[in-house]
Amino acid sequence: MRHFHNKIGKNTEYFFKKPPYLCTMDYFKMLMEDVRMREGLKACMNCGVCTAICPAAEFYDYDPRQIVETVQSRDNSRIEALLCSETIWYCGQCMSCRPRCPRGNTPGYIIQSLRYLSQKLGLFVQSEKGRQQLALKRTIGENIMHYGYCLVPQEISPDLHPEQGTVWRWIHSHDRDIYPLFTPSYRKAGAGALRKLDEGSLAEIHRIFELSGGKEFFDLIEEYSERKAREMGYEGATHEYMLDTFTKNSSEQ
Amino acid sequence: MRRGNWEEYQKSIADDNYYYARSCIRQNFFPGSEKAFLDIVANRLGRNIYDDPLHSSCTGIGYHSDIVPLDTIMAVVARQFALMNEAGYENLVSSCITSFGIYTEILSTWEEFPETEQRAAETLYKATGRTLVKPKNVAHTSDVIFHLRKQIAEQMTRPLINVRTGEPLRVVEHIGCHYAKIFPKKGIGGSEFPYVLAGMIESWGGEVVDYPERRHCCGFGFRNYLVQANRGYSVANSQKKLESMAPYRPDFIVCNCPGCAMFLDKWQYTIAEMEGTTYGQGGVGIPVLTYEEMAGLVLGYDPWQLGMQMHQVDVEPLLDKMGVEYDPATKYLGVNGKYIGKPEQAVVNGDCPSGFYSMLSL
Numbered sequence: 001m002r003h004f005h006n007k008i009g010k011n012t013e014y015f016f017k018k019p020p021y022l023c024t025m026d027y028f029k030m031l032m033e034d035v036r037m038r039e040g041l042k043a044c045m046n047c048g049v050c051t052a053i054c055p056a057a058e059f060y061d062y063d064p065r066q067i068v069e070t071v072q073s074r075d076n077s078r079i080e081a082l083l084c085s086e087t088i089w090y091c092g093q094c095m096s097c098r099p100r101c102p103r104g105n106t107p108g109y110i111i112q113s114l115r116y117l118s119q120k121l122g123l124f125v126q127s128e129k130g131r132q133q134l135a136l137k138r139t140i141g142e143n144i145m146h147y148g149y150c151l152v153p154q155e156i157s158p159d160l161h162p163e164q165g166t167v168w169r170w171i172h173s174h175d176r177d178i179y180p181l182f183t184p185s186y187r188k189a190g191a192g193a194l195r196k197l198d199e200g201s202l203a204e205i206h207r208i209f210e211l212s213g214g215k216e217f218f219d220l221i222e223e224y225s226e227r228k229a230r231e232m233g234y235e236g237a238t239h240e241y242m243l244d245t246f247t248k249n250s251s252e253q
Numbered sequence: 254m255r256r257g258n259w260e261e262y263q264k265s266i267a268d269d270n271y272y273y274a275r276s277c278i279r280q281n282f283f284p285g286s287e288k289a290f291l292d293i294v295a296n297r298l299g300r301n302i303y304d305d306p307l308h309s310s311c312t313g314i315g316y317h318s319d320i321v322p323l324d325t326i327m328a329v330v331a332r333q334f335a336l337m338n339e340a341g342y343e344n345l346v347s348s349c350i351t352s353f354g355i356y357t358e359i360l361s362t363w364e365e366f367p368e369t370e371q372r373a374a375e376t377l378y379k380a381t382g383r384t385l386v387k388p389k390n391v392a393h394t395s396d397v398i399f400h401l402r403k404q405i406a407e408q409m410t411r412p413l414i415n416v417r418t419g420e421p422l423r424v425v426e427h428i429g430c431h432y433a434k435i436f437p438k439k440g441i442g443g444s445e446f447p448y449v450l451a452g453m454i455e456s457w458g459g460e461v462v463d464y465p466e467r468r469h470c471c472g473f474g475f476r477n478y479l480v481q482a483n484r485g486y487s488v489a490n491s492q493k494k495l496e497s498m499a500p501y502r503p504d505f506i507v508c509n510c511p512g513c514a515m516f517l518d519k520w521q522y523t524i525a526e527m528e529g530t531t532y533g534q535g536g537v538g539i540p541v542l543t544y545e546e547m548a549g550l551v552l553g554y555d556p557w558q559l560g561m562q563m564h565q566v567d568v569e570p571l572l573d574k575m576g577v578e579y580d581p582a583t584k585y586l587g588v589n590g591k592y593i594g595k596p597e598q599a600v601v602n603g604d605c606p607s608g609f610y611s612m613l614s615l
Contacts, residue, residue: 034323035366035369036323038366039365055474056474056477056486058489058490059485060486089476092470092473092475092476092477092490093474093475094430094434094470094473095354095430095431095434096430096434096468096470098434098435099433099437099444112323115319116323119319129483132476132480132482135480136318136319136320136476136480137320139479140318140320140479141320141321144310144315144321148310149280149310150277150310150313150314150315151277151281152281153281156281160481163484163488163519163520163522164519164565165519165522165523165565165596165599165601166565166596166597166599167563167564167565167596167599168519169597170585170593170594170596170597171563174593177587177588177591178587178588179284180588181285181558181560181587181588182285182287183280183287183288185306190306191305191306192304192306193275193284193287193288194280194281194284197309198306198307201309202309204332204380204381204383205309205329207379207380207381208325208328208332208376208380208381209325210380211328211379211380212324212376212380213322213324213325214321214324217321217322218320221320245480245482246480246481246482247482248482
């Protein structure tokens with residue numbers, strides 16, 4: 001099956017990348033500690049139905065079939081290359097692959113496990129798409145910690161979201177005159193949409209993040225990003241570095 | 254695969270006493286829909302539903318962006334369940350498809366890997382002093398509207414009929430991937446023939462449009478939209494759907510998932526600004542509704558009270574077809590009737606502003 005894969009594989013990027021850990025770890029074993037791997041990886045026959053249905057495969061040079069085949073090979077050098085690659089960051093986690101697989105695999109779950117391990121080991125900063133995790137931590141992650149929600153209107157800047165259009169720009173400029181039409185508690189205490197979450201509830205969320213490893217994970221993303229940013233010539237994981245990960249594609253420069 | 258194979262994919266939906274969990278995306282972009290849902294369920298149909306000020310985001314967008322670990326989201330979800338139990342409820346109703354997918358996935362994972370449930374319960378107790386009690390029934394808010402669709406039909410004042418022609422309105426329904434693709438048996442009709450929105454449309458007089466890319470993702474793709482550098486993925490997938498549905502001349506799109514409704518609305522704006530392409534009739538976009546807005550319109554609600562002025566694609570062409578009376582002068586007024594200006598023009602609404610194709614430089 002590996003011979004078959006190498007012959008027809010269209011995405012060879014990760015096979016030639018020099019791995020920073022030189023395969024000193026049993027990545028497959030580490031992956032299998034994640035319940036999503038145990039649920040998502042059964043026995044793939046490489047039929048490619050997942051790739052046929054995959055929205056990411058239509059847009060990127062991406063092939064979930066190859067991801068599953070690589071992980072299933074238990075070849076830690078290939079898995080390490082995958083953990084350092086752009087490839088694992090292409091999936092949109094729509095999970096369209098899940099109901100279609102005739103063998104009960106879920107490539108989307110395997111991707112989740114790979115991304116988790118890539119971040120735990122600091123390998124995500126090896127790829128441009130991986131480095132975007134800092135931007136996600138600083139936007140969605142910090143929204144959760146500050147507001148208790150993944151997004152709030154005041155943080156959806158029309159300048160960073162031009163696709164939101166002219167109506168969103170109008171809403172964003174007049175939020176305190178518009179949202180109270182629909183909620184009694186806009187940015188205030190009480191039940192209703194977009195309420196200010198009470199301090200007790202927010203403190204509970206913070207403690208959950210501390211005790212469950214969520215805060216440590218955020219800190220890891222920051223630490224690895226800081227190191228990589230300096231290596232790339234920035235003064236650290238500054239706002240400028242974060243914005244560059246958020247906005248730039250090197251292939252378009 | 255034949256439709257008949259999916260007929261067994263039905264689910265039990267509680268009839269009353271709901272604990273309501275809000276949606277990050279829906280409350281941002283469609284707050285009128287959340288308000289309408291509560292009003293329809295409680296005041297029009299007499300059900301008991303509790304809007305708890307203590308619950309938070311499920312953190313699902315963070316989880317699917319891979320910054321929130323599995324153990325963390327499990328403990329956050331355990332807190333939602335604990336709050337529900339403390340409030341005296343056992344039927345969870347989620348206003349968000351991402352959250353609905355999260356709740357069903359976590360309950361299933363706890364079933365299959367009991368040690369994960371134990372860990373979540375322990376974290377919850379240590380962090381908050383609360384006790385995990387799992388819900389007896391988990392539904393999406395659209396499941397509840399589907400469950401009550403015949404009672405809504407009895408109170409209907411504006412069926413989904415074109416008043417000019419007398420013909421049923423042609424409706425594209427978009428289900429949202431995480432409603433049934435993760436656990437097909439948790440969605441009405443499964444992932445291949447989801448019936449949750451189609452059932453509403455048929456009950457209220459409309460005609461469901463079938464088209465080739467009906468089951469394709471809207472293109473959210475989490476990190477593929479949330480990071481600006483990746484948004485080509487998102488718009489390309491929405492475009493694929495829009496190109497596929499346009500030849501069938503739908504009168505409107507109705508979405509199950511608040512994210513899908515937002516993307517199919519906003520990406521029509523972007524495509525129109527970038528390329529001048531519009532997908533509706535008469536050189537404008539196709540209106541995109543939430544199912545709460547669709548239910549609200551058939552029940553006679555005012556479109557501006559439903560929040561339809563917050564859409565980027567104008568809904569007036571649909572309102573005119575349905576014979577909805579509305580006051581154009583009040584569309585963009587703020588609270589207490591305050592005049593707050595109005596949005597700039599957009600190509601998707603048939604305008605040719607000075608910045609035509611202005612997004613080409615993005």
